[in-house]
Amino acid sequence: MTPKALKANGVLVLGGGIAGIQAALDLASSQVKVYLVEKTPSLGGRMAQLDKTFPTMDCAI
Amino acid sequence: MMDAGRHPNIDVLTNAELIRLGGFPGNFRATVKKHPRYVDESLCTGCGLCVEDCPVVVHNEFEVGMGARKAIYSPFAQAVPNTHIIDRENCLNGDFLVCTNCMNACDRNAINYDDPGEELQLDVGAVVVATGFDVYDASAIPSYGYGLYDNVLTNMEFERVLNATGPTHGHIVRPSDRRVPKRIAFVQCVGSRGEGKEAGCEYCSRFCCMNAIKDCLLVKQHEPSIEELIVFYIDMRAAGKGFEEFYQRSREMPELRYVRGRPAKIFEDPASKDLLIAVEDGETGEVGRVRADMVVLSTGAVAAGSNAGLAGVLGIDCDENGFFKVETRYGSPLHTAREGIYICGCAAGVNDISDSVAQGSGAASEAEKYVVKLPAPEEPEEKPIIDSSGPPRVGIFLCHCGINIAGVLDIDSLKAYAEGLPDVVYVENNLFLCADDGQRLIQEKIVEHGLNRVVAAACTPRTHEPIFRESCEQIGLNPYLFEMVNVRDQCSWVHTNVPRIATEKAKDLIKMGVARARILQPLYRQSIPVKQSVLVVGGGVAGMSAALNLDAQGIKVYLIEKKGRLGGKLNNLARVYPANLSAFELSRTMVEMVGSSRVEAMASTEIASITGYIGNFDVSTTNGNFKVGSIVLATGGDIYAPGDEFEYGRYENVITNQELEDILYQSKGTVEIGGDVTGTVAFIQCVGSRDPGKNPACSRFCCPTTIKQAIRLRESGVNVVVLHRDMRTVGARAEEHYRHARELGVRFVRYTPERPPHVAGDGTRARRLEIRELALGRTLEIDVDHVVLAAGMVPNETSTARLQDILKVPRGADGFFMELHSKLGPVETTTEGVFVAGCVSGPKDIADSIAQGAAAAAKAAAIVTHETVPIEPTTCTVQEDLCRACGKCVEICDFHAPAIVEVSPGVHVARINQALCKGCGTCASWCPTGAIVSLHFTDEQINSMMDALLAG
Amino acid sequence: MAGKTEDKKKRKAGSGSTAGPKKKPSAKKAAAKKRTASRKKDFTPNIVVFACNWCSYAGADNAGVNRIQYSPNFRVIRTMCSGRVTPAFVLKAFKLGADGVMVSGCHFGDCHYIFGNYKAVEQFEKTKALVKTLGLDEKRVALEWVSAAEGTRWGEVIDNFVAQVTSLGPSPLNHSKKKRT
Structure with a gap:
């Protein structure tokens, strides 16, 4: 393992879809600095385009 | 999504991409290029005034080309960040044309046509790749006419x-023709x-089957008059928790x-624009044409076009399909080939939503090994507390929201009324009250006028209440003395054409808000100390994965x-697919890693009891007692043990795939089963799965x-026949292996539950399989030397029931x-601080179990990396003098927050554990004596609103 | 959250709602229309709607985001869960002169508190019985499920309920006969 002194304190998350958002939120709630980089102008990814999700039929946003 | 936009530890960089990555795990230097937005994020409030004045209308890519947008636009209604963007390719502000409509429309001077964008240098310990997929371009299949037929x-x-x-x-x-x-x-x-x-692609895109089923149900909901919905499919791959049950429900729909x-x-x-679909029915063999008014192509996912470029920047490889290589x-x-770079979601292959979410958490957990965590957020310095015990002094702030509110409601009349x-x-x-200067205004006026209650008549509390509360708190006013009145989303936006009536409605809403605000009480957030350790129950792959991840942090x-x-x-197990690893090696590697870590592993140990709640669990085991802050349950499932299905137990050569695995494990080279060199082996799928009587789920x-x-x-020369209902080869590389098996000469024959295969034999041995083939109209007879039953998975009844009893984690109808x-x-789970990973929550393969283990580790770590865990004060409490300990609240609460306690000899009352209460208020509504108070939503507060509205 | 590119179009599209007041561009005309309407029916109901925070209130917000136009003749009280709404709240509303009361929560399976909406059903059954005992038409109360994504449905649900209560006329307990616009 890398010695502690050499470690930075941020994580780069590429992609602001459902997986990237989840990774960012979990990192952030463990006190890790996150840079969430998304190519398009908004977070959301494909999920935001869906109407509802199965099987619970929750709204997708 | 909104949470990510608001979290203090997350910097959201949209319209941006990684262009360089140097350094090494633990210390990467990333260069991120932020492309210009031409709208200043710090100034834009998303009011939309600019959009109204923009003269350019173009196709909207979010609506997949079906809708229209302007050249300055917000990507979609709930976009994060809520900042508009100018599409400079279509914008009329250029060298020759000088439209400045949006700049003129913007009250906050947020528009900058010369925005150069910026390049950021970021020091990061690890990288998580979650770049998703592209949608397959259906026009590549000309025979389906996408792009040609409307x-x-x-x-x-x-x-x-x-x-x-x-x-x-x-x-x-x-x-x-816009016809239904x-x-x-x-x-x-x-x-x-x-x-x-x-x-197209060789692999299965995994989510399209369920998507089509869902869409069919939604169509029926939207248009009950629909006459027919037809789904043309090869195998219906409803392989996920609850999916098969969902599929079977859809089959009950008469139109489908x-x-x-x-x-x-x-x-x-050409005349009617109807569509004719030429298709051969795979079950009856009939060839025909089916007419439909509309055809929906279930297009799959392909690797994102940007993967190749990004792989170069990251120094990792792509596979032959263009996905990142795992x-x-x-x-x-x-994992990727480069340490410190982790992957999740659809970047490395197609995954459905729940697996993407689990992988996102898992990748977070892996990445955490390479970073130094931030210091705990500093306790906000003690603020002078504004005393709210005296008579209420209410301040009302009316937001124009640009023209969103003021364009409809008569603000002057509201002001006079208020x-x-x-x-x-x-x-x-x-x-714009939500902007920085609006918030400052509120703070100034609180001090200036000695306000001890604040009402904002603006947008929705669901998005903006936290912002206002924070501002109140900063200046010393208890945040729970703030009340929000929604005169935009639920008034000006929805009664736009009746401004006078809308204004009257807004007056009522403000009156109700003031009535409630007057009797709001300050509430104080409490926090409970956290034990900085985690219990993992179950030493399978999911449990070991969770333990190793936590230890590495x-x-x-x-x-x-x-x-x-x-x-x-x-x-x-003998081998683990898709990588064809030796299960023994993988198990040994993981067990050794656990052995050499600081994980306190205890075999032959069972739980005696667990008491407590998030942050503070007291665990008692047969091997000692300890305290933990959070718990991961990874006790797995059981392989279904067949009864007498397909003559199992009667003929010695009818075995389960688990028994076959044992044989394969022991054989080197040629496979011998029970001493024979085998001629033909037949597999029967879905034994103990997809069976409404026993287990309706797909395993x-x-x-x-x-x-x-x-x-x-097959590779060792055996003839193989697989009798199946649908081949559900979902998961990484499974479809490719299915194809490979067919190429090797494995035969696949379909059966239906109405026409199951029959095993015939004599004495102690099965000799023959008989199956009715519908397409050929005859009974197929296959001579077999062995029959292998593909047994599914069932919950581990004893351990699951016991853990449910101890921890109150609910089980579904399937028992998981x-x-x-x-x-x-x-x-x-619904029990805070308790997480599940692997087959304990439903059947999963090894890779998914490992990912879930890592995901649960991330969740468990998020709790124990903090010294304390905050609890929202909007909970329920019991006025003990009114309580007669009837136990109704105990019965009604799904979170097991209330309990009856003996406060003095013979005197019992209900008490609500604030750490477990979610504040729904249901117990307050059921309490027969009115002893329970739902804080912040008390009877008095709700009644005051009705009094103001109806009697006032 | 503002700034639809198609604001105007949407408003047009949304104006077909069933029971809402007829849409006219100017306040003056709307008011005139209203007066005509009140001469005809002479009744604008007082309706209280309890909406749960997570689904129905969010669905109402969604209607706003999408500029769905629907009847304004109701006032929302937000609760965290539909299970919070006691029969006593509903009865109080009627006692104070409400003409109709609606409780709206999440669809089954969507409840933020798992089964809160099932409990709302139980409470609502009691409510309905009590309302009948008071001699009120049970059509004056309604229990609905609207999800956070169902802005359109929210508009329809409100329009239908307003129309239903309007057709019943003022509540016999509404002694004030106070008119609200």
């Missing part, structure tokens, strides 16, 4: 049609499971017809296993397992633990 849509377009926020507002109409279609056909596997490159068959061609009737050495789907309300000492209006872990050794089901892993074993047998949310919370 009424052929893709599933992504159809999602937007169904969506209430979409281009048709959720009304289902077909594009050619009567017959809609869905064509599955468009661009997926193709034979040869021109037909499933036809097995891949359409050869789609024709358009390093499978550890059996985990989260000034006359009881206890109101100050009223002010402001263009420096967290104390107790790993307990009931059996004598770690490894779980891995100990009973998901049995199809890939059979393929794995079939290939192994219920996740908090089947899509968005796959490893969380």
Whole structure:
């Protein structure tokens, strides 16, 4: 393992879809600095385009 | 999504991409290019004034080309960040044309046509790649006529049609004539499971089957008059928790017809624009043409076009399909070949939502090994507390929200009205209350006028209450003395054309808000101390994965296993697909890693009891007692033990795939079963799965397992026949292995539950399999030497029931633990601080179990990396003098927050554990004596609103 | 959250709602229309709607985001869960002169508190019985499920309920006969 002194304190998350958002939120709630980089102008990814999700039929946003 | 935009530890960089990555794990230097937005994020409030004045109308890519947007736009209604953006390619502000409409319209000077963008240098310890997929371009299959025929849509377009926020507002109409279609056909596997490159990808895109089923149910909901829905499919891959049950429910819909068959061609009737689908019914062999008003192509996912470039920047590889390549050495789907770079979601292959979410959490957990955590947020310095005990002094702030509110409601009249309300000492209006200057205004006026209650008449509390509360708190006013009145989303926006009536409604809403605000009480957030350690129950792959991840983050872990050794089901497997790893090697590697870590692993240990709550669990085991802050349950499931199905138990050569695995494990080279060199082996799928009487669920892993074993047998010269209902080869590389098995000469024969195969034999041995083939209209007889039953998975009844009893984690109808949310919370449970991973919540393969282990580790770590865990004060409490300990609240609460306690000898009352209470207030509504108070939503507060409205 | 590119179009599209007041561009005309309407029917109901925070209130917000136009003749009280709404709240509303009361929560399976909406059903059954005992038409109360994504449905549900209560006329307990616009 890398010695502690050499470690930075941020994580780069590429992609602001459902997986990237989840990774960012979990990192952030463990006190890790996150840079969430998304190519398009908004977070959301494909999920935001869906109407509802199965099987619970929750709204997708 | 909104949470990510608001979290103090997350910097959201949209319209941006990684262009360089240097350094090494633990210390990467990333260069991120932020492309210009031409709108300043710090100034834009998303009011939309600019959009109204923009003269350019172009296609909207979010609506998949169906809707329109302006050149300055917000990507979609709930976009994060809520900042507009100018599409400079279509903008009329250029060298020759000098339109400045949006700049003129913007009250906040947020528009900058010369925005150069910026390049950021970021020091990061690890990188998580979650770049997703691209949608397959359906026009690449000319025979389906996408792009040529108006009424052929893709599933992504159809999602937007169904969506209430979409281009048709959720009304289902077909594009050619805007008529409501009567017959809609869905064509599955468009661009997926193709034979040869021109037909798309070879793999299965996994989510399209369920998507089509869901869309069919939604169509019926939106348009009850629909006459027929037809789904053309090859195999219905409802392989996920609850999916098969969902599929079976859809089959009860009389309008919905499933036809097995891949359409050869789609024709358009030029006059009616109806579509004719040429297809052979795979079950009856009939060839015919089916007419439909509209066709939805279930297009699959392909690797994102940007992957190749990004792979170069990251220094990792792509596979032959263009997805990022996974390093499978550890059996985990989260690793890349480069340490410190982790992958999740659809970047490395197609995953559904819940697996993407679990992988996102898992990748986070892996990445955490390479970073130094931030110091705990500093305790906010003590603020002078504004005393609210005296008579209420209410301040009302009216937001214009640009023209969103002020354009409809008569602000002057509202202001005059508000000034006359009881206890109101100050009223002010402001263009944008949520902007920094608006918030400062509120703070100044609180101090200046000694306000002890604040009402904002603006947008919705669901998004903006936290912002206002924070501002109140900063200046010393208890945040729970703030009340929000929604005069935008639920007034000016929805009664736009009746401004006078809308204004009257706003007056009522403000009156109700003031009435409630007057009797709001300050509430104080409490926090409970957290034990900085985690208990992992179950030493299989999921449990070991969780323990190793937590340990790598420096967290104390107790790993307990009931059996004598770690490894779980891995100990009973020969090979692990898709990477074809030796299960023994993988198990040994993981067990050794646990052994050399600081994880306190205890085999042959069982739980005696667990008491407590999030942050503070007291665990008592047969091997000592300890305290932990959070718990991961990874006790797995059981392989279904067949009864007498298919003469199991009667004939000695009818075995389960688990028994076959044992044989394969022991054989080197040629496979011998029971001493014979085998001639023909027949597999029967779905034994103990997809059976409404026994277990309606699909066990998901049995199809890939059979393929794995079939290939192994075929390679050593055995004839193999697989009798199946649908081959559900979902998961990484499973479809490719299925294809490989067919190429090797494994035969696949379909059966239906109405016509199950029959095993015939004599004495102690099965000799023959008989199956009725519908297409050929004859009974097929297969001489067999062995029959292998693909047994599914059932919950481990004893351990699951026991843990449910101890920890109150609910189980679903299938007997597995219920996740908090089947899509968005796959490893969380309703019991805070308790997480699930692996087969304990439903059947999963090894890779998914490992990913879930890592995901649960991330969740458990998030709790124990903090010294304390805050609890919201909007909970319920008991006025003990009114309580007669009837126990109704105990019975009604799904979170087990209330309990009856003996406060003095013979005197019992209910008490609510504030750490467990979620504040729904249901117990307050059921309490027969009115002893329970739902804080912040008290009876008095709710009644005051009705009094103000109706009696005032 | 503002700034739809198609604001104007949407407003047009949304104006077909069933029971809402007829849409006219100017306040003056709307008021005139209103006066005509009140001469005809002479009744604008007082309706209280309890909406749960997570689904129905969010669905109402969604209607706003999408500029769905629907009847304004109701006032929302937000609760965290539909299970919070006691029969006593509903009865109080009627006692104070409400003409109709609606409780709206999440669809089954969507409840933020798992089964809160099932409990709301139980409470609502009691409510309905009590309302009948008071001699009120049970059509004056309604229990609905609207999800956070169902802005359109929210508008329809409100329009239908307003129309239903309007057709019943003023509540016999509404002694004040106070008119609200």
